[in-house]
Amino acid sequence: MPTMSEGRSERSFSRRPRRRSGRQGNSSRPQQRVEEPIVAEHFESTLPEGPLPSFAELGLADALIKSLVANEITEPFPIQAATLPDAMSGRDILGRGQTGSGKTLAFGLAMLTRLAGGRSVPHKPRGLILVPTRELAMQVETALTPHARALGLWCRVVVGGTSFPRQIDHLRRGVDLLIATPGRLSDHVRQGTCDLSEVEITALDEADQMADMGFMPQVRAILDLTPQDGQRLLFSATLDGDVDKLVRQYLHNPVTHSVAPATASVTTMEHHLLFVSAEDKQNVVTEVAAREGRTIMFVRTKHHVDRLAKKLRSVGVNAGALHGGKAQSARTRVLGEFREGTMPVLIATDVAARGIHVDDVSLVVHVDPPADPKDYLHRAGRTARAGQSGTVVTLVTHDQRRAVQGMAARAGIHPESTKVRPGDDDLIRITGARTPSGEPIVEREKPARRSGGTGRRFGAPATAGRGGSGRRSEGGEFRGGPRRAERSEGGRTFGRTERTGRPRRAPQH
Incomplete structure (x- = not known):
């Protein structure tokens, strides 16, 4: 069997019918196939x-x-x-x-x-x-x-x-x-x-x-x-x-x-920069999260995700946390509840956001503004799917104004800028913000984990399936570089990762 370090097998594939029209002569692929750069x-x-x-x-x-x-x-x-x-x-x-x-x-x-x-x-x-x-x-x-x-x-x-x-x-x-x-x-x-x-x-x-x-x-x-x-x-x-x-x-x-230019996903959206003071920011976030409809809020770190989700639940907003430090079962459960609408608010990091494909997300909130225009577009792409409309707001404190405005220009968007405070009419008009109920949401008690679930089956070594994390110590590196454990900090990812119409069109990815 070929290994990651051995490169491609030189065996013949002549027994398999040709799968491509336009191929002539030798089936081997030259190293450079497209002469002109594709941008x-x-x-x-x-x-x-x-x-x-x-x-x-x-x-x-x-x-x-x-x-x-x-x-x-x-x-x-x-x-x-x-x-x-x-x-x-x-x-x-x-x-x-x-x-x-x-x-x-x-x-x-x-x-x-x-x-x-x-x-x-x-x-x-x-x-x-x-x-x-x-x-x-x-x-x-x-x-x-x-x-x-x-x-x-x-x-x-x-x-x-x-x-x-x-x-x-x-x-x-x-x-x-x-x-x-x-x-x-x-x-x-x-x-x-x-x-x-x-x-x-x-x-x-x-x-x-x-x-x-x-x-x-x-x-x-x-x-x-x-x-x-x-x-x-x-x-x-x-x-x-x-x-x-x-x-x-x-x-x-x-x-x-x-079927669309690279920035087409943001042309069906409203874009807003909401200027807030550092003192008002948390209350603004809370009122926006209490709105009706599916909302995704992006923050920079895993710790901030957990802290914000806990804060929102304490005041009556049913919010879930999604980041690379969560067990896969927890991430799947949170996404499922968000997709079903039983948990209308999702707090996520950038790395987690790349796997979110949920329809009917009407608002995306950059609680922590992204530094890179690509990150802005990836985050914004969680709303306005398949031609639907959506709103994207970025909360900007005084010391972030210049950087965020520069990022927006590089992303090719022209947001409306508004100064807001908690309870402002403009905040309600743009986001649908409202005062939360104040009644804490108690998380369901998780069932106790059964013993003996190490997953050591089918003759696999113990290190291959401990909890299914895949973080095993193993010697050797393949030619693509060393294997790296999944981890996200500050919106950056280190290494390995984590899973129509007329007349009636179902959501598609």
Whole structure:
């Protein structure tokens, strides 16, 4: 079995039918495939003109169409209509679509179509989707599993924070489409429990976020272990820096699709800078959090997340905390309650925000203003999904004014600036702020954890599955660089990470 340090296998793939039109001669990929640099400005909208074709007209199988209808997805989004024909024909795809544009099904349905009829063998997935966070991985699995089962295919997730031995068992049973974060997949490759030599098609979702989070060495090492003539689909909000290098090295003559410019996600939003005094800031935050509707508040550190969530619950605001220091089970529970609406306020760090794909979030609040315009756009992208409107407010104290105004200019937005105090009419007009009930919210008592749940099964070493954290001490490093434990501080991430329409359109990612 190839290892992360051995590079790509030189074995022949002639027994597998060619998966791409436009390939000629040798199936080996040259090191540099796209001569011209691909940057965001080179993208042009490929929004189909006139009525969008139906899923049947796009060539999807009847079983897939029935599955989509059963999930209340009756017509494709523009990014799906543009991307599916090329992806299903085997072309490499370079795509850009904002959060909520339906890009998960754009690459997912194509991958399932191309994998249909084949059979997986133990420990060798046939399709691979790489994503930056655990939460996103799990949401992709939720979106694709019903449609995979309609074709008799199995989707499985491999992420940190969950049982390593259980993942080994899933891989042993055979996986058609594997959804993974780079860190945990690298662990399985090192352990010899996952072999990527049979991967026929690979998708990279939110590649720019993987670059921002420092995963490019791992991503490159993983791609080096997949067949050279495999099909590749890459979706990213921006295509500069490391993402541009990835495109030029690993994609062959890609077809580019974009239904919106990089800043389109913020054009359907209202942007506000709310100038507050340091003394008033906490009371303003509390009144804004007490509004009706789903609200996400971003702060810089894990400690601040916990402190603010506790403060809000003490005055009657049902708020949940989400950051990289939380156990995966706790993060999944909080996101589930937020998605269901039983917990309307979510307090999160930037790293956690990258996995949040929840519809009907009407307000995003930058309690701690981001320093980087990319972080602003990532945070803002949690609202105004799929053409819906949304509001983004940034709380700015006197000493932050110049820095925040500069950041906003670099992000390409033109926010309305308003000075506010607790109870102000402008604060209510912009955010829907109101006075909280003042009645503390008591957290449900957690059931006692059963003993004996170490997860040491299937012959795995004790260090491979202790609590499912994946933080094992193991010798050796692969060519992508040393393995690093998941950790977030100050909105920065260190190392490995964490899971339509007309006439009736269900939310998509």
